[in-house]
Amino acid sequence: MVQVLDESGELVGDPPDLADDELVALYRHLRLARHFDERAVNLQRQGRMGTYPPLAGQEAAQVGSAMALDDRDWIAPSYREHAAVHVHGLSLSDILLYWMGHGAGGWRTDVNVLPAAVPIATQVPHTTGLALASKLRGHDAVACAYFGDGATSEGDFHEGLNVAGVFDVPAVFLCNNNGWAISVPRERQTASPTLAGKAVAYGIDGVQVDGMDPLATYEVTRAAVEKARTPGERPRPTLIEAVQYRFGAHTTADDPTVYRDEAEVAEWRRRDPIPRLERFLRETGRLDDETVEGIETSVREQVSEAIERAENTARPEPDAMFDDVYAEPSPALRDQRAALHRLRDRHGDDAFLKE
Amino acid sequence: MSTDTQTETQNLTLVQAVRDGLRTEMQRDGDVIVLGEDVGKNGGVFRATEGLYEEFGDDRVIDTPLAESGIVGTSIGMAAYGLRPVPEIQFMGFIYPAFDQIISHAARLRTRTRGRFTCPMVVRAPYGGGIRAPEHHSESKEAFFVHEPGLKVVIPSTPADTKGLLASAIRDPDPVIFLEPKLIYRAFREDVPTGEHTVPLGEAAVRREGSDVSVYTWGAMTRPTMEAAENLAAEGVECEVIDLRTLSPLDRETIVDSFEKTGRAAVVHEAPRTGGLGGEITAILQEESLLYQEAPIERITGFDTPVPLYALEDYYLPSPTRIEDGIREVVDFR
Numbered sequence: 092m093v094q095v096l097d098e099s100g101e102l103v104g105d106p107p108d109l110a111d112d113e114l115v116a117l118y119r120h121l122r123l124a125r126h127f128d129e130r131a132v133n134l135q136r137q138g139r140m141g142t143y144p145p146l147a148g149q150e151a152a153q154v155g156s157a158m159a160l161d162d163r164d165w166i167a168p169s170y171r172e173h174a175a176v177h178v179h180g181l182s183l184s185d186i187l188l189y190w191m192g193h194g195a196g197g198w199r200t201d202v203n204v205l206p207a208a209v210p211i212a213t214q215v216p217h218t219t220g221l222a223l224a225s226k227l228r229g230h231d232a233v234a235c236a237y238f239g240d241g242a243t244s245e246g247d248f249h250e251g252l253n254v255a256g257v258f259d260v261p262a263v264f265l266c267n268n269n270g271w272a273i274s275v276p277r278e279r280q281t282a283s284p285t286l287a288g289k290a291v292a293y294g295i296d297g298v299q300v301d302g303m304d305p306l307a308t309y310e311v312t313r314a315a316v317e318k319a320r321t322p323g324e325r326p327r328p329t330l331i332e333a334v335q336y337r338f339g340a341h342t343t344a345d346d347p348t349v350y351r352d353e354a355e356v357a358e359w360r361r362r363d364p365i366p367r368l369e370r371f372l373r374e375t376g377r378l379d380d381e382t383v384e385g386i387e388t389s390v391r392e393q394v395s396e397a398i399e400r401a402e403n404t405a406r407p408e409p410d411a412m413f414d415d416v417y418a419e420p421s422p423a424l425r426d427q428r429a430a431l432h433r434l435r436d437r438h439g440d441d442a443f444l445k446e
Numbered sequence: 447m448s449t450d451t452q453t454e455t456q457n458l459t460l461v462q463a464v465r466d467g468l469r470t471e472m473q474r475d476g477d478v479i480v481l482g483e484d485v486g487k488n489g490g491v492f493r494a495t496e497g498l499y500e501e502f503g504d505d506r507v508i509d510t511p512l513a514e515s516g517i518v519g520t521s522i523g524m525a526a527y528g529l530r531p532v533p534e535i536q537f538m539g540f541i542y543p544a545f546d547q548i549i550s551h552a553a554r555l556r557t558r559t560r561g562r563f564t565c566p567m568v569v570r571a572p573y574g575g576g577i578r579a580p581e582h583h584s585e586s587k588e589a590f591f592v593h594e595p596g597l598k599v600v601i602p603s604t605p606a607d608t609k610g611l612l613a614s615a616i617r618d619p620d621p622v623i624f625l626e627p628k629l630i631y632r633a634f635r636e637d638v639p640t641g642e643h644t645v646p647l648g649e650a651a652v653r654r655e656g657s658d659v660s661v662y663t664w665g666a667m668t669r670p671t672m673e674a675a676e677n678l679a680a681e682g683v684e685c686e687v688i689d690l691r692t693l694s695p696l697d698r699e700t701i702v703d704s705f706e707k708t709g710r711a712a713v714v715h716e717a718p719r720t721g722g723l724g725g726e727i728t729a730i731l732q733e734e735s736l737l738y739q740e741a742p743i744e745r746i747t748g749f750d751t752p753v754p755l756y757a758l759e760d761y762y763l764p765s766p767t768r769i770e771d772g773i774r775e776v777v778d779f780r
Contacts, residue, residue, distance in 0.1 A: 192578065193755060194755050194758070209539075210540055244511035245543065280512065416752070
């Protein structure tokens with residue numbers, strides 16, 4: 092398993108070729124992701140947001156890997172990649188809006204991020220398709236899929252990787268192995284000793300990395316991107332297994348105490364990516380109390396502003412549900428939209444809304 | 447309606463009735479096996495299988511890898527071998543990877559082997575909207591399965607029916623798609639017979655008698671439909687509310703008898719309108735009872751859009767107000 096920083100933040104491998112300010116930016120993104128996640132869980136608890144899938148514990152794999160991508164690259168996320176898609180260009184309020192039930196959230200026209208894939212592993216073959224298209228067009232954009240350990244049990248995972256291997260597509264398949272698919276532990280998901288080992292079956296490289304080591308996840312993804320981005324040569328896909336842990340529940344609707352031992356959580360908390368990177372940056376003189384304090388303040392402000400922006404976004408007009416079902420609305424859709432208008436005129440919105 | 451005679455009951459929610467139904471059938475028949483994602487130690491994400499793992503062990507309550515096609519395909523093999531698997535799909539919106547197995551194999555194993563192999567299994571899945579859930583958690587796509595010969599499709603609307611219909615589905619020699627209205631999993635309680643309790647498949651229930659208009663519905667829409675019917679009764683319009691309970695096979699006799707009494711009909715479902723069951727019920731009435739028809743048949747349904755995220759889902763689902771308006775159209779037609 093590739094590691095650059097050990098659990099205490101001691102350097103045990105070659106640090107990646109990142110400038111001091113990039114390393115501090117990586118740290119800031121980890122802190123931002125953690126604070127965003129805490130606030131999002133609280134918003135759900137307060138009834139200000141719907142069901143939300145927390146990411147705490149998984150910041151390093153998301154931020155480290157996403158920082159290894161360029162703007163022209165693509166991300167096909169699952170539903171838990173709030174940090175990765177933010178690093179790639181979605182605003183925090185874009186992300187919050189989606190979980191607040193607005194169709195306008197979760198995507199942007201100017202960012203190469205597909206909408207969150209809520210069914211499991213369906214984004215894996217999409218990634219193969221994005222990468223194949225980039226290759227056919229003669230572009231050098233790389234496509235990166237994010238998915239969990241549970242996804243490796245789905246047919247779509249195997250089909251997507253198989254096609255990717257056959258066609259030499261410029262793709263990175265990043266498995267955030269967080270140990271649990273809701274209540275089912277990794278050991279009951281597959282009898283394979285590692286998930287990275289599944290790459291062998293598709294004729295592609297597999298690499299296992301400490302997913303709570305931000306420097307290692309950056310470096311491993313960077314190498315995979317480089318192998319995929321080879322204009323004029325033969326690009327090759329890579330399967331990365333980032334071994335990590337979700338500290339919290341699968342979603343805010345889940346209670347992990349039913350199936351998980353608290354001692355296990357405590358054990359994994361010792362590998363928390365944030366103090367790990369912080370210690371390394373402090374000891375190498377890249378970070379001091381003042382900078383950390385400044386980052387803490389700015390992260391809090393940034394998340395508060397994003398929440399305010401999202402909450403001040405007006406409820407979408409009911410018409411929005413009829414928009415974009417087709418490029419041209421069908422006659423039936425036009426009729427149904429008109430019928431809803433008549434009903435609202437006759438009864439007002441209170442006759443529909445339960446809140 | 448019910449095939450048992452005992453009177454002892456428990457006051458249960460709908461989701462507790464699912465559990466009670468599974469438990470009772472598992473006690474009765476050692477071949478009944480529950481399998482799916484999180485059904486074991488976790489007791490199901492809706493707690494529908496809570497306690498079964500502890501009572502029956504991990505050979506009969508199996509936590510599977512996250513693989514819908516694998517779960518249903520494995521169940522088909524188990525059923526062909528002689529067991530009675532009851533696979534759970536966590537949400538109906540996640541059933542599509544298993545669609546191939548259900549449609550291509552479960553539905554036609556009997557036909558293709560001229561009865562040598564059969565597929566007595568029950569695929570359970572919570573369906574429907576209204577709980578402010580994320581994307582792909584609110585689907586109501588019963589029509590996909592009703593369209594497939596060889597399957598039976600059941601949607602209960604009360605706790606007692608849930609237990610009784612589930613028991614009948616498990617005992618049924620053919621594959622049954624059993625869709626649970628999660629909106630009303632915990633909305634109310636009802637007395638449910640303890641011990642063995644069955645409600646026959648293929649029989650609709652008359653939830654309310656009335657002479658002015660027949661209103662056909664099922665599952666989670668039964669409650670807003672009943673509310674609309676009570677509101678209309680205050681205006682002097684008497685609705686006969688038919689809860690279909692089994693969508694395949696449809697209870698044509700009850701559907702037609704009610705219409706021939708009232709001469710007017712409306713269908714209420716939350717699934718999209720086009721290609722929904724409302725069209726099939728309308729066709730049955732046209733075929734069987736054209737000369738009784740006094741007004742166009744109204745469909746009060748979800749829209750032909752993906753179920754919107756929750757900021758708009760209350761506009762998508764038929765509300766009592768919308769249902770009342772639709773029924774008035776039928777009743778006022780002269």
